[in-house]
Amino acid sequence: ETGVTQTPRHLVMGMTNKKSLKCEQHLGHNAMYWYKQSAKKPLELMFVYNFKEQTENNSVPSRFSPECPNSSHLFLHLHTLQPEDSALYLCASSRPGLAGNEQFFGPGTRLTVL
Amino acid sequence: GQNIDQPTEMTATEGAIVQINCTYQTSGFNGLFWYQQHAGEAPTFLSYNVLDGLEEKGRFSSFLSRSKGYSYLLLKELQMKDSASYLCAVRVSPPDSNYQLIWGAGTKLIIKP
Numbered sequence: 001e002t003g004v005t006q007t008p009r010h011l012v013m014g015m016t017n018k019k020s021l022k023c024e025q026h027l028g029h030n031a032m033y034w035y036k037q038s039a040k041k042p043l044e045l046m047f048v049y050n051f052k053e054q055t056e057n058n059s060v061p062s063r064f065s066p067e068c069p070n071s072s073h074l075f076l077h078l079h080t081l082q083p084e085d086s087a088l089y090l091c092a093s094s095r096p097g098l099a100g101n102e103q104f105f106g107p108g109t110r111l112t113v114l
Numbered sequence: 115g116q117n118i119d120q121p122t123e124m125t126a127t128e129g130a131i132v133q134i135n136c137t138y139q140t141s142g143f144n145g146l147f148w149y150q151q152h153a154g155e156a157p158t159f160l161s162y163n164v165l166d167g168l169e170e171k172g173r174f175s176s177f178l179s180r181s182k183g184y185s186y187l188l189l190k191e192l193q194m195k196d197s198a199s200y201l202c203a204v205r206v207s208p209p210d211s212n213y214q215l216i217w218g219a220g221t222k223l224i225i226k227p
Contacts, residue, residue: 002156042118042217043157043201056214090156102147103215105156 003027004106006091012112015081021109023074023091030095032074033103034066037088049074081113116140118218120202125224126192134187134221136202147215148176148187149201157201160187189223197225 004025013019025032034046048056049068063085065077074091088110092103118138126132138146145164149157163169163178163185175188189196202218 002158004156040122040219042219043203043215045214048214102159102162105149105158107154107156 002104002106004091004093004104006089006106006109008109009107010110010112012114013078013081014114015083017081018077018079020078021076021089021091021111023076023106025072025074025091025093025104025106027093027104028095029093029104030071031093032068032071033092033094034074034076035090035092037090037108043090047076078111081111083113086111086113116206116216118202118204118216120200120218120221122219123222123224125226126189128192128194128225128227130192131188131190132192132223134189134200134202134223136185136187136218138183138185138202138204138216138218140204140206140216142206143180144205144207146176146178146185147203147205148174148185149203150198151201151220152198160200192225194225194227197223199223 007022031050033048036044045058046060047066052068063080067075088108090108091106094103095101120136147162148160150160151157161176163176166178168177173190178185199220199222201220203215205215207214
């Protein structure tokens with residue numbers, strides 16, 4: 001257990017569906033991240049939030065919409081996805097300002113878009 | 115551009131030693147991380163290097179040479195549970211900011227009895 005939880009663990013959706021991924025961290029961190037992990041590819045950073053403010057959006061398509069209501073919770077809203085969006089979506093949290101402050105990851109949501 | 119290279123897959127024998135290399139070319143450098151990821155699980159932190167040299171932590175050691183853009187993870191006395199992917203990541207922004215990590219694609223390590 002890393003202190004970061006994600007739900008659901010698995011999700012299958014059609015291209016016209018709307019769904020949301022949820023992430024919660026119990027570590028008192030103030031930064032949260034969404035990553036996409038595809039097979040044999042590096043982790044792709046999607047969004048970064050610091051103290052609930054979005055500070056990074058790495059050219060992610062608008063069909064992915066993040067929401068961070070507080071420092072402990074992070075959502076990723078999905079709509080009209082494409083089959084190539086099928087991947088493992090990882091949430092992470094960290095506490096900037098400390099040297100060597102690693103990111104703590106959740107177990108991920110395995111997303112399949114049909 | 116930003117680039118991190120690691121071997122795609124390695125195989126080693128239980129009880130042996132294995133070295134996983136990572137080379138990087140990035141626009142900035144504020145430390146290098148190694149993470150372990152078992153199949154279907156979250157990546158977990160193994161080590162952090164910001165200065166040149168070797169950091170030892172039990173069976174695992176990590177080495178950094180900033181002038182060469184090179185790091186390695188050394189795993190000793192290999193156990194079957196060490197079968198996992200090992201991810202190398204470089205932090206390219208300052209420590210007091212939300213930091214961007216540039217990730218390698220990971221090295222899948224297979225341990226054989």
